[in-house]
Amino acid sequence: MSTICVIGTGYVGLVTGTCFSDMGNQVTCVDIIPEKIERLKQGILPIYEPGLEEMVERNVHAGRLQFTTSYSEGLDNCDFIFIAVNTPTGSNQGGADMRYVENAARSIAQELDHHHAVIINKSTVPVGSGDVVSRIIRKNLKRPDVPFAVVSNPEFLREGSAVQDFQNPDRVVLGSSDQEAARKVATLYLPLRAPIVITDLYTAEMIKYASNAFLATKISFINEMAQICERLGADVKEVAAGMGYDKRIGRAFLDAGLGFGGSCFPKDVRALTHMADEAGLHPQLLRAVMDINHDQRRLVVTKLTSILGSVRGGTIGILGLAFKPNTDDMREAASVDIVRWITNQGATVRVYDPVATDTGREALEREDVRMEAIIFCKNAYEVAEGADALVIVTEWNEFKSLDMHRIKNAMHHPVLIDGRNIYEASEMKRLGFTYRGIGRGTGPDPSVLPSGDSTSTQPLLSGKES
Numbered sequence: 341m342s343t344i345c346v347i348g349t350g351y352v353g354l355v356t357g358t359c360f361s362d363m364g365n366q367v368t369c370v371d372i373i374p375e376k377i378e379r380l381k382q383g384i385l386p387i388y389e390p391g392l393e394e395m396v397e398r399n400v401h402a403g404r405l406q407f408t409t410s411y412s413e414g415l416d417n418c419d420f421i422f423i424a425v426n427t428p429t430g431s432n433q434g435g436a437d438m439r440y441v442e443n444a445a446r447s448i449a450q451e452l453d454h455h456h457a458v459i460i461n462k463s464t465v466p467v468g469s470g471d472v473v474s475r476i477i478r479k480n481l482k483r484p485d486v487p488f489a490v491v492s493n494p495e496f497l498r499e500g501s502a503v504q505d506f507q508n509p510d511r512v513v514l515g516s517s518d519q520e521a522a523r524k525v526a527t528l529y530l531p532l533r534a535p536i537v538i539t540d541l542y543t544a545e546m547i548k549y550a551s552n553a554f555l556a557t558k559i560s561f562i563n564e565m566a567q568i569c570e571r572l573g574a575d576v577k578e579v580a581a582g583m584g585y586d587k588r589i590g591r592a593f594l595d596a597g598l599g600f601g602g603s604c605f606p607k608d609v610r611a612l613t614h615m616a617d618e619a620g621l622h623p624q625l626l627r628a629v630m631d632i633n634h635d636q637r638r639l640v641v642t643k644l645t646s647i648l649g650s651v652r653g654g655t656i657g658i659l660g661l662a663f664k665p666n667t668d669d670m671r672e673a674a675s676v677d678i679v680r681w682i683t684n685q686g687a688t689v690r691v692y693d694p695v696a697t698d699t700g701r702e703a704l705e706r707e708d709v710r711m712e713a714i715i716f717c718k719n720a721y722e723v724a725e726g727a728d729a730l731v732i733v734t735e736w737n738e739f740k741s742l743d744m745h746r747i748k749n750a751m752h753h754p755v756l757i758d759g760r761n762i763y764e765a766s767e768m769k770r771l772g773f774t775y776r777g778i779g780r781g782t783g784p785d786p787s788v789l790p791s792g793d794s795t796s797t798q799p800l801l802s803g804k805e806s
């Protein structure tokens with residue numbers, strides 16, 4: 341049993357602290373926002389994460405997990421101090437904003453007055469930041485002779501499956517100039533029976549960026565393939581399946597769709613691009629990854645207008661707001677751009693998300709989307725009522741087995757833009773939908789044939805244009 345303090349109660353901090361307490365450790369989570377801590381003490385979580393609420397309750401009840409706003413309380417006699425605060429994109433051309441990490445380091449330094457503590461950085465920080473954290477701590481120590489070590493321990497968990505990911509990691513990465521300290525941290529993870537990579541600080545920090553950038557690249561790669569597939573008449577889903585059997589490629593993260601969002605991939609690819617730029621390099625692949633991702637969202641508008649003509653005066657149904665299923669997180673969600681573009685073109689939007697209605701509403705308001713053009717609905721069937729087209733933006737499970745016959749009958753025009761490829765084109769066509777997935781070609785796309793070859797290219801909403 342170890343005594344652990346976790347600074348920050350966001351996704352990473354709360355999941356890390358709770359899971360370590362569940363493994364039998366004594367954990368105190370510190371956050372500087374008093375309301376957040378107050379609510380956590382009442383068992384109210386700031387995020388939606390499957391399985392987490394029960395786990396928090398269980399460990400608080402067992403006396404292994406507590407919450408406080410006080411660094412001195414949190415750091416009292418603890419062996420391991422995890423920094424898990426956020427590093428949003430800063431104002432410096434995509435570079436990471438290190439303010440919260442630096443503040444945490446200063447506050448930790450003020451409280452270090454006992455034995456050799458190990459400070460572990462879990463926040464995603466620019467390569468070299470571990471040294472910055474060491475310097476800040478050394479400069480701000482209350483007692484200058486207190487020994488401490490800094491270890492980088494990047495986090496690889498995904499929102500929506502964070503607890504599961506914590507308990508079953510593919511690997512644990514630890515980097516430090518103090519290998520003894522890194523080995524001490526490794527003991528915390530031994531019960532998880534995962535491979536443990538011990539390396540230097542800079543390499544550990546780079547492993548995190550390189551991993552996220554690679555996964556983002558896989559997504560942009562398959563999205564580019566999707567566009568080619570669609571034009572040439574191939575089905576990207578089957579292409580991905582066929583590619584995925586090759587062990588060197590793997591099937592994961594080859595789902596074509598509306599691209600990646602969330603708090604990690606866009607931010608980390610931008611930050612890595614910025615670091616490379618600053619180092620005098622020319623990170624052209626990373627730039628292309630972001631460009632493709634941006635264009636991917638636009639496809640919804642292109643597809644809608646190719647079928648409906650203008651969307652002005654029309655009603656478009658949107659299924660899903662969250663950046664991915666099983667979360668209420670709206671950060672960099674494709675839905676925000678899509679709803680903004682559609683409403684700006686004069687259409688009314690009917691939306692539904694199983695979990696992200698409140699966070700979705702806030703995000704849309706923050707992004708200056710025309711709220712008067714948005715109707716929030718209670719379920720997918722309500723969204724479909726009178727709609728000229730339905731767009732699947734987030735692949736929530738409950739959207740995968742809808743009564744599509746009922747959906748079709750509720751719609752004004754049965755047009756389905758399946759932004760996450762959850763339905764089969766042939767089945768949707770059989771039901772009478774005009775269906776467009778992403779990269780689901782079945783022979784040449786009629787929309788690229790010379791005009792007049794396909795009735796589906798006749799604009800359905802041209803009469804509504806003002």
Ligand code: UGA
Pocket residue numbers: 464495496497498499500552555559592593594595596597598599600601602603604605663664
């Ligand atoms: C991502 C990484 O997967 C985690 O390993 C990492 O720890 C985390 O970032 C982080 O740096 O904190 P997360 O952002 O929670 O996790 O979400 P993912 O499940 O990776 O999905 C990211 C985005 O990619 C979503 O918008 C998803 O819809 C999209 N995606 C994913 C695709 O478009 N296609 C795919 O095949 C997979």
